[in-house]
Amino acid sequence: MRTRVLPISEASIDEACKVLLAGDLVAFPTETVYGLGGLGLNPDSVSKIFATKDRPTTDPLILHVSSADLAALAEDEIIAKPIPALAVALVSQFWPGPLTLTLPKGPRVPFGVTAGLPTVAIRYPAHPAAQLLLQKLGQPIAAPSANRFGRISPTDASAVLQELEGKIPLILDGGPCTQGIESTVLSLSGSNPTILRSGAITAEMISSITERQTLRDARNLQQSAPSPSPGMLQSHYAPQTPLYLAPTPIEHFDPPYQYIFYENRNSKLPPGAYLLAPDQNPSTAAQNLYRLLRQADSIGSPAILIDPIPESNWAPAIRDRLQRASSGTALWQNGDWKLLPRAGA
Ligand code: TXA
Numbered sequence: 331m332r333t334r335v336l337p338i339s340e341a342s343i344d345e346a347c348k349v350l351l352a353g354d355l356v357a358f359p360t361e362t363v364y365g366l367g368g369l370g371l372n373p374d375s376v377s378k379i380f381a382t383k384d385r386p387t388t389d390p391l392i393l394h395v396s397s398a399d400l401a402a403l404a405e406d407e408i409i410a411k412p413i414p415a416l417a418v419a420l421v422s423q424f425w426p427g428p429l430t431l432t433l434p435k436g437p438r439v440p441f442g443v444t445a446g447l448p449t450v451a452i453r454y455p456a457h458p459a460a461q462l463l464l465q466k467l468g469q470p471i472a473a474p475s476a477n478r479f480g481r482i483s484p485t486d487a488s489a490v491l492q493e494l495e496g497k498i499p500l501i502l503d504g505g506p507c508t509q510g511i512e513s514t515v516l517s518l519s520g521s522n523p524t525i526l527r528s529g530a531i532t533a534e535m536i537s538s539i540t541e542r543q544t545l546r547d548a549r550n551l552q553q554s555a556p557s558p559s560p561g562m563l564q565s566h567y568a569p570q571t572p573l574y575l576a577p578t579p580i581e582h583f584d585p586p587y588q589y590i591f592y593e594n595r596n597s598k599l600p601p602g603a604y605l606l607a608p609d610q611n612p613s614t615a616a617q618n619l620y621r622l623l624r625q626a627d628s629i630g631s632p633a634i635l636i637d638p639i640p641e642s643n644w645a646p647a648i649r650d651r652l653q654r655a656s657s658g659t660a661l662w663q664n665g666d667w668k669l670l671p672r673a674g675a
């Protein structure tokens with residue numbers, strides 16, 4: 331199959347709708363990462379998404395919708411009634427944007443989307459091209475990140491092509507994603523709101539809305555409890571080159587390794603050094619993270635070493651992805667790097 335890459339225009343969005351309505355898949359930009367979209371209410375399109383990504387069918391998908399009107403979604407039987415008041419408050423604050431909510435599903439959502447769960451993850455993306463596509467299509471799009479399973483999420487059209495060339499007919503090219511890290515996933519189906527995946531919408535931002543309902547983080551729940559988010563594996567988002575996290579800023583950067591620095595600390599960095607946040611802005615670090623991991627991964631070096639991520643609003647999400655992507659810790663000892671494997675990597 332030939333994969334076409336088209337810039338965003340009225341015509342390319344119309345073409346994407348045609349492809350989707352024929353039951354095929356389209357990769358499209360969102361503000362977080364590129365999604366691999368298919369008709370969310372059509373079980374065959376949903377199966378195609380899993381097959382194309384090689385994703386286990388036990389890992390549920392996010393349904394992307396075209397408005398923050400939860401009552402209308404309940405009327406359309408996408409989510410169940412009654413709608414939690416907290417969901418309405420969160421949506422009015424953070425949608426459109428990088429917050430995914432899991433809520434009891436309505437009868438029109440196929441169990442393929444939810445991996446058999448009684449809840450469905452929904453999100454109204456902020457990217458104008460994603461919104462236009464959803465509006466024109468007039469129905470929800472199921473879309474995981476547009477990478478093969480277990481790989482780094484794509485943040486531009488060339489990364490999608492690298493992942494899925496020949497496997498899908500169309501990529502809508504909206505340029506680089508402005509955020510660069512997947513949405514925050516928040517479960518509202520249990521007794522307490524629980525963060526299943528950290529992202530740009532932070533625990534502090536959510537707590538300002540949840541008020542008396544204590545916010546939990548799934549990473550702090552007991553390991554023995556059943557996983558509230560079956561897709562959140564300890565190892566995920568990984569480059570093929572083993573990645574090691576340096577606990578203190580990297581001062582030694584000789585070959586054969588690749589080094590990703592947080593910022594330019596005025597040491598003599600090698601030409602073309604990977605800098606996550608050349609402007610020291612944490613949102614720039616998030617935006618660059620997957621692109622630089624992908625670049626460093628393409629060199630064929632025996633390992634990638636990365637600087638520690640300084641504290642900021644973005645730090646929990648970036649550190650979470652790096653933890654999951656990492657093979658262990660890199661320590662400089664007696665004039666050499668010691669690469670220590672992490673438990674469970
Ligand atoms: O930013 C994003 O969320 C991107 C863009 C394309 O929207 N999408 C994305 O999708 O990251 P994906 O499939 O790569 O990640 C979806 C996450 C997985 O961790 C999955 O386990 C979780 O959402 N999830 C989906 N439905 C769920 C449900 N009903 N209950 C718990 N977790 C769910």
Ligand code: MG
Pocket residue numbers: 474475483
């Ligand atoms: Mg993903």
